[in-house]
Structure formats: structure tokens, C-alpha cells
Amino acid sequence: MMDTRTKSLLFCLALIHAIQAQDQSGFISLDCGLPANSSYTTNLTYISDAAYINSGETENIDLYKNSYEQQLWTVRSFPNGTRNCYNISNITDGTKYLIRASFLYGNYDGIRSPPIFDLYFGDSLWVTVNITSETYTFNYEIIHVPSTNKVQICLINKEAGTPFISALEFRPLPDHIYSIGSGSLLLAFRYDIGSTSNIPYRFPYDVFDRIWPPINNDKYYDRLSTSLTVDVNQSENQPPAIVMETTIVPKNASRPFFFIWETGDENIQYYAYLYFAELVKLKPKQFRGFNISHNGNYWEGPIVPDYLSTSSIYNIKPLDPGKHHNLTLTQIENSTLPPIFNAVEIYSNIEILELESDQGDVDAIKKIKSTYKVINDWEGDPCIPRTYPWSGIGCSDESSPRIISLNLSSSNLTGFISTDILDLTALQILDLSNNDLTGKVPDLSKLSKLEVLNLENNNLSCPIPPELIRRFNDSLLSLSVKCNNEIVVEKKEKNKVVIPVVASIGGLLIIAIIAGIVFWIARSKRKQEGNDAVEVHRPETNTNVGDSSLETRIRQFTYSEVVRVTNNFVRILGRGSFGAVYHGMIDDIQVAVKMLAPSAIQSHDQFKAEECILYLYLVFHI
Numbered sequence: 166m167m168d169t170r171t172k173s174l175l176f177c178l179a180l181i182h183a184i185q186a187q188d189q190s191g192f193i194s195l196d197c198g199l200p201a202n203s204s205y206t207t208n209l210t211y212i213s214d215a216a217y218i219n220s221g222e223t224e225n226i227d228l229y230k231n232s233y234e235q236q237l238w239t240v241r242s243f244p245n246g247t248r249n250c251y252n253i254s255n256i257t258d259g260t261k262y263l264i265r266a267s268f269l270y271g272n273y274d275g276i277r278s279p280p281i282f283d284l285y286f287g288d289s290l291w292v293t294v295n296i297t298s299e300t301y302t303f304n305y306e307i308i309h310v311p312s313t314n315k316v317q318i319c320l321i322n323k324e325a326g327t328p329f330i331s332a333l334e335f336r337p338l339p340d341h342i343y344s345i346g347s348g349s350l351l352l353a354f355r356y357d358i359g360s361t362s363n364i365p366y367r368f369p370y371d372v373f374d375r376i377w378p379p380i381n382n383d384k385y386y387d388r389l390s391t392s393l394t395v396d397v398n399q400s401e402n403q404p405p406a407i408v409m410e411t412t413i414v415p416k417n418a419s420r421p422f423f424f425i426w427e428t429g430d431e432n433i434q435y436y437a438y439l440y441f442a443e444l445v446k447l448k449p450k451q452f453r454g455f456n457i458s459h460n461g462n463y464w465e466g467p468i469v470p471d472y473l474s475t476s477s478i479y480n481i482k483p484l485d486p487g488k489h490h491n492l493t494l495t496q497i498e499n500s501t502l503p504p505i506f507n508a509v510e511i512y513s514n515i516e517i518l519e520l521e522s523d524q525g526d527v528d529a530i531k532k533i534k535s536t537y538k539v540i541n542d543w544e545g546d547p548c549i550p551r552t553y554p555w556s557g558i559g560c561s562d563e564s565s566p567r568i569i570s571l572n573l574s575s576s577n578l579t580g581f582i583s584t585d586i587l588d589l590t591a592l593q594i595l596d597l598s599n600n601d602l603t604g605k606v607p608d609l610s611k612l613s614k615l616e617v618l619n620l621e622n623n624n625l626s627c628p629i630p631p632e633l634i635r636r637f638n639d640s641l642l643s644l645s646v647k648c649n650n651e652i653v654v655e656k657k658e659k660n661k662v663v664i665p666v667v668a669s670i671g672g673l674l675i676i677a678i679i680a681g682i683v684f685w686i687a688r689s690k691r692k693q694e695g696n697d698a699v700e701v702h703r704p705e706t707n708t709n710v711g712d713s714s715l716e717t718r719i720r721q722f723t724y725s726e727v728v729r730v731t732n733n734f735v736r737i738l739g740r741g742s743f744g745a746v747y748h749g750m751i752d753d754i755q756v757a758v759k760m761l762a763p764s765a766i767q768s769h770d771q772f773k774a775e776e777c778i779l780y781l782y783l784v785f786h787i
């Protein structure tokens with residue numbers, strides 16, 4: 166549609182924009198890789214990105230720098246971690262922004278291997294950055310209204326080279342321009358058509374600091390330009406005057422203009438913004454008018470560009486879908502002059518979700534992070550983007566995601582188990598194994614959703630909170646823990662009789678029960694016998710050869726032996742009310758190893774509460 170604003174309104178707008186044009190207020194210009202706290206001013210004032218990110222390394226491009234704008238001379242690269250995120254917190258929420266990320270590889274790493282990686286805005290994939298040239302600057306832009314005053318932009322390593330970034334820019338826009346029904350806009354391309362300078366114009370030529378790269382095709386089109394000033398304020402989108410002061414006309418007047426682009430995805434919704442200004446003072450009887458069609462269907466017109474004044478044409482509804490898009494400008498019948506075309510922008514629709522993790526979880530995990538000095542990629546929102554949460558963290562898929570698993574296995578953790586973990590109230594899986602944690606285990610049973618708890622290979626002291634043991638016994642929790650760092654399992658073999666053997670070695674209480682009988686096959690017939698604190702399985706009938714011996718052998722197993730016997734608990738035979746039953750081999754004899762827990766035998770006088778046992782095994786021959 167054409168802009169049809171009254172002159173007085175235009176005059177007001179022109180004044181406002183003239184003031185804005187001298188002003189970068191609201192602009193956020195980050196030069197990525199610039200040393201912390203430094204800044205400089207060219208046409209724009211750039212500051213270091215260091216205050217907005219805690220990871221990455223600063224590097225210099227290996228190109229003739231003066232050919233490039235200064236913000237492209239350094240990059241921040243991210244050799245470590247899957248995700249590295251910027252958190253920009255001085256956004257004015259509810260304001261429409263043009264947000265641009267720029268990438269100039271420039272062989273900064275000296276390996277001549279430009280990467281491919283993903284760029285996320287909030288929870289949404291913004292673009293897959295595919296650096297196909299060392300010397301070309303890749304700019305990606307969205308027009309978006311952030312829902313809060315902080316935004317998170319993440320570079321995601323896709324194992325196709327090290328992600329890096331050159332610059333990150335935010336430019337506030339008037340609310341009423343680039344408005345579409347819903348969603349945000351992703352720039353497909355923007356061109357200064359007919360440019361005679363080959364310079365991409367931006368601020369201060371463009372009040373909103375859009376970048377207008379030059380394009381022309383001298384084979385089919387002639388360039389026209391004017392030394393007079395084109396008024397741009399008649400178009401609310403205000404393309405730069407210098408961009409509007411050049412245009413093209415077809416060499417062959419009867420040949421229409423084609424503006425064509427292809428897409429792999431026919432469902433992409435495109436929005437076109439076309440700009441026209443007449444640069445020729447038409448003689449009497451001269452007339453320039455043309456229609457615009459999209460894929461052969463009439464779209465807009467007739468367009469009759471005003472002399473030295475800007476008209477813009479754009480669609481509020483997306484262009485008809487398709488893989489092939491063809492905007493054609495065709496002279497109308499009574500027109501004596503061919504069409505002209507000064508500038509174009511094509512955007513596609515993008516849905517940007519800016520979610521935030523549950524605030525309680527965020528507070529808790531940040532405390533845990535500072536307690537254990539976890540570095541890896543723990544920056545920004547732990548669950549956002551949901552496809553790439555912090556490493557070791559699993560999240561629910563809700564719109565305000567919860568942390569449901571925490572795996573800090575083999576992370577060199579020292580000190581006590583942080584009680585801040587208790588504030589991760591949605592936690593289902595907690596793995597703190599293979600660290601050097603000391604002290605007592607807090608009552609993690611308060612985490613009512615906890616299903617898996619692995620505290621193995623630490624230096625924890627006893628006792629284990631009985632409530633945890635109870636949950637384990639009730640098969641509500643898979644529990645792997647030992648305290649006082651010593652596990653002994655005894656094996657006793659006796660015909661059909663199960664004898665719990667209790668021993669105490671160095672303050673450690675041991676129990677091991679061996680039924681020298683096949684039980685697993687006869688599982689359905691099993692019955693409980695003897696000690697009600699210990700679950701015992703045995704066959705109903707005494708048919709087992711080798712059972713004739715009533716000899717009782719007692720053997721002790723260290724924890725590492727049990728690991729060996731069960732081949733690191735690799736094969737689970739089944740689950741009983743006390744937990745998993747594992748397959749094992751002792752001296753070529755197949756055994757079933759069943760893990761028990763202290764509360765199961767706490768009725769025994771021999772067992773005192775403070776002398777906790779972590780692993781109890783029932784070892785059955787099978």
C-alpha cells in the first residue's frame with residue numbers, strides 16, 4: 166500500500182527523525198572481542214562485549230583491517246562448551262528493535278576453516294550461521310519486540326568448527342513500522358538498487374542503522390542517479406536518502422523488471438518492502454507508471470513515483486507461499502517510461518519465544534554453581550534454549566521450564582553436598598558420583614520427585630538419612646551411595662538355608678547372605694523365610710545338585726569386588742521390593758546379587774543406627 170499521510174504529519178515526523186538522526190540513544194553496539202571496558206567511536210560508539218558474556222576468547226582477524234569496519238577487527242570465539250550465551254540486560258522491553266549479529270571470520274584462528282554453528286535468540290533458533298567465505302561479512306538481522314528487558318543470544322557448537330562472533334547490535338525502531346500480524350521478522354535481504362558507490366550505507370545515512378548493500382545488474386539495467394536530495398519522510402520506513410537517490414531502469418524499455426528469489430521451504434512467509442522515488446524531472450507528456458505482480462498475480466499498482474520523494478509498498482499479509490518468488494514490475498499501458506526500482510527489503514516471518522526457567526530453580530542452581538565453582542557452559546538461563554540447556558542439566562518442556570535432572574558426575578566437586586540442591590524441587594535425577602564430596606548426605610528425600618540418586622565414589626560419611634533408605638526400599642528411588650568408603654559383602658553358602666551373616670569390621674557393618682540355591686528360575690514360587698528383615702528367595706523343592714554340602718563358606722567382598730562380580734552392575738535380572746537384582750559371576754558360578762539397604766535389617770539388635778551400611782548384597786547362586 167502507498168503511504169498516504171498528510172503533509173503536516175509528515176513535517177512533524179521529519180522533525181522527529183531529523184533529531185533522531187543525530188542521536189544513537191537506545192543503540193547498543195557491542196564489538197565482540199574488544200578488550201573489557203574499552204570503547205571507541207567511529208560513526209557509532211562501540212563498547213566491549215565483555216560485560217555481557219563470561220566465556221570465550223578474544224582474537225584478531227588476519228586480514229587487511231582497513232577494508233573493514235572497526236567492529237569487525239576482533240572476534241570472540243568459543244572453543245569450549247556446546248553453548249555460549251550473551252545476556253543483554255539493558256533492553257527497553259516493549260520496544261521494537263532491529264537486532265543484528267555480524268560475523269567476519271577473517272581466518273582469525275589461522276586454520277582457514279570457517280565454521281557452521283547455530284545462533285539462538287531466547288528459546289528459538291534464529292539462524293544457522295554458515296560461514297562460506299573468509300573475507301565476507303555475514304550479517305543476520307531480526308526485527309523483534311523483546312518481551313522483557315533482558316535477552317539471551319546463544320552460539321551453539323554443532324561440531325562443525327568453533328563458533329565466533331564479531332559484533333552484536335540493537336537499534337530501537339518506531340513501533341508502527343515493520344508491523345505484521347504476529348511474530349517477528351527475519352531479514353532475507355536488503356539492497357540499495359542502482360548504487361553508484363558500491364558502499365553499503367548505514368548509520369548515519371540510515372537513522373535506524375539498517376545496512377543497505379549495493380546491487381545492480383549492468384547487463385540488463387541502466388543506473389540513474391540524482392545529485393538532488395530525495396525526501397524520505399513520506400515513507401514511514403525512512404530508507405536513507407542516499408539509497409533513494411539511485412535507481413535502475415531496464416535497458417530494453419519493454420522488458421519488465423524481475424526480482425526473483427528461491428527458497429527451500431515453501432512454507433516460509435515473506436514480507437516485501439519496495440521503495441521508489443522518481444529521479445527524473447519528467448517533461449510534459451512523459452509519464453511513468455507500473456504495476457507489480459507476485460508470481461504472475463497482480464499485487465500492487467499502478468505505482469507512479471513522485472519526483473524526489475519516496476513511496477514505499479509493502480504487504481501486511483504474507484506473500485503467497487511457494488518455493489519460487491518473482492516480483493515483476495511492468496509498465497502500464499499509458500506509461501511512456503519504463504519502471505524504476507530504488508531499494509528493496511525482503512523479510513520472512515520468525516517466531517521468537519523468550520522463555521525463562523523457573524525463578525526458584527534459577528536461584529538454586531546459581532548458588533550451586535558458585536558453591537562448586539562449576540565453570541563449563543553454565544551461563545545465562547539454565548534451561549533456555551530448551552534444546553541446549555546447561556551441560557549436566559535436564560529440564561522439563563514447560564514454558565517456564567523446571568530443572569529435572571542434575572548430573573555433576575566426575576566434576577571434581579569438593580566439600581559438602583550443597584543443601585541448595587533441596588531447592589531444586591522438581592529434581593528427578595541427581596548424579597554427584599565420582600567426585601570428592603565429604604560430610605553427611607543431606608536428607609534429599611525432601612525432593613519428592615527424586616527417582617535416581619547416585620552419590621557413588623565420594624568420601625561421604627554415615628549415616629545415610631533413613632528416609633532416603635526408606636524410599637529406596639519402597640522402590641521409589643534408585644540409590645547408589647556408600648559412606649565411610651568401605652563396602653564389604655560376605656558370601657555364605659549353605660544348602661537351602663539362608664543365614665544372614667553379620668560382621669563388623671572397623672566400624673563398618675556388613676551383611677551378606679548367600680543362598681546356595683537356584684532361586685531365579687523358581688522366582689514365582691519363592692517364599693519368605695526366616696528373618697523378615699531380609700528378603701530371601703529359594704526354590705520350593707530341594708532338587709539342586711551340589712546342595713548336599715552343608716558346608717558354610719564365608720567370603721568377604723569389597724565393593725570393588727562386587728563391581729567386578731557383577732561386571733559393574735551391567736545386567737539387571739529383575740527388580741524386587743528392595744531394588745534391582747544384578748547378575749554376577751563368582752569363580753565361574755552364576756550368582757544373583759541383590760542390593761539391600763540398612764533399614765531392611767534395622768530390626769536386628771546388631772545393627773545400630775549410626776553404623777550404617779550402604780550396600781548390602783544378597784548373593785544367590787543361580
Ligand SMILES: *[C@@H]1O[C@H](CO)[C@@H](O)[C@H](O)[C@H]1NC(C)=O
Nearest residue numbers: 451452454467497498499500
Ligand atoms: C494512466 O492510467 C492510469 C490507470 O491505469 C491512470 O490512473 C493514470 O491517471 C493514467 N495517466 C495518464 C497520464 O493518463
Ligand SMILES: *[C@@H]1O[C@H](CO)[C@@H](O)[C@H](O)[C@H]1NC(C)=O
Nearest residue numbers: 572573574594595596617619
Ligand atoms: C551422568 O553423566 C555421566 C557422564 O557424563 C554418565 O555416564 C552418567 O550416566 C550420567 N548419569 C545419569 C544418571 O544419567
